[in-house]
Amino acid sequence: MNRQKIRVGVLRGGPSHEYEVSLRTGRFVLDQLARKDYLFEPVDILISREGVWHYRGFEVRPEDVVLHIDVAFVALHGAYGEDGKVQRILERFAVPFTGSDSYTSALGMHKHIGKKIFEREGIRTPLHIVLDPQTDDIETAVDKIAKEFPLPMIVKPESSGSSIGISLVSSVEALKDAVNFALEHSDKVLIEEFISGREATVGVLENYRGEELYSLLPVEIIPTKELYDYEEKYGGESRGRYPGNFSSHEKSMLQDLAKRAHQSLGLRHYSRSDFIVAEDDIYILEVNTLPGLTETSHYPKSLEVLGIDNHDFIEHLVNLALRKPRC
Secondary structure (H helix, E strand, C coil), X not given: CCCCCEEEEEEEECCCCCHHHXXXXXXXXXXXXXXXXXXXXXXXXXXXXCCCEEECCEEEXXXXXXXXXXXXXXXXXXXXXXXXXXXXXXXXXXXXXCCCCHHHHHHHHCHHHHHHHHHHCCCCCCCEEEECCCCCCHHHHHHHHHHHCCCCEEEEECCCCCCCCCEEECCHHHHHHHHHHHHCCCCCEEEEECCCCEEEXXXXXXXXXXXXXXXXXXXXXXXXXXXXXXXXXXXXXXXXXXXXXXXXXHHHHHHHHHHHHHHHCCCCCEEEEEEEECCCCEEEEEEECCCCCCCCCHHHHHHHHCCCCHHHHHHHHHHHHHCCCCC
């Protein structure tokens, strides 16, 4: 009996500062799907930096290709891919897709909204404030923050990922430049207190190994410099300890907080949460609704530690999107 292949459209690229990372995540997914070419037919869908969709080297409209796939694997990062825009397109054409829906994707992308939800749920997060050039006079706001906000502080784009546009500010003089740098990558700026401690990241996967929410082991980030930024994250400079050197209590807390963060935002299928393990408590920084799946990404390495094959993981996500029960 011949089994019809599942056509999986892998969306990668996109009009964001994380274009290159998305290409690598998409390639990882395509390679894993190709390992079972009798089951899957991978469909490479490239979205340019200008937001133009391409299939087999030709420009196409989204509907020209999404109506001819069975499921979409969203391998995009940053704006358009993680803020709900591409998810709305897929929802409009009733195409099942991996990851969170359009509404919860938007929630996860806007860091200050996520922080409000975390605070409501009793999940501790650093003291923070948002600057919006449309409603705030930046000069006045920066002067006020410099007087009232503790140093050092972290300045980052309010709605961007991959640690792009982030700065560690240790002086009042550097604050304005850091704000302007963040505004190159987002319409708003998030400023938060710097919490000293060990950085951890924890992946969550739904409906796996008999658990509704299965937590991967916490990874300890071992940076080579004080600020864990884009170059260090994807340039191969930083190191991770798999699993992290955390106490059993810290490990249990991190896993529980990652699950609670996933649930509190109403996320779907999988996520990865970033934390600071300080002396007094554990602080959540943010949640990634579409974790990076590159050769240097922490999520695939976390799977490997637990003996989870990367192809099985990708197949599981596809089945979650198709709402197929796990065998």
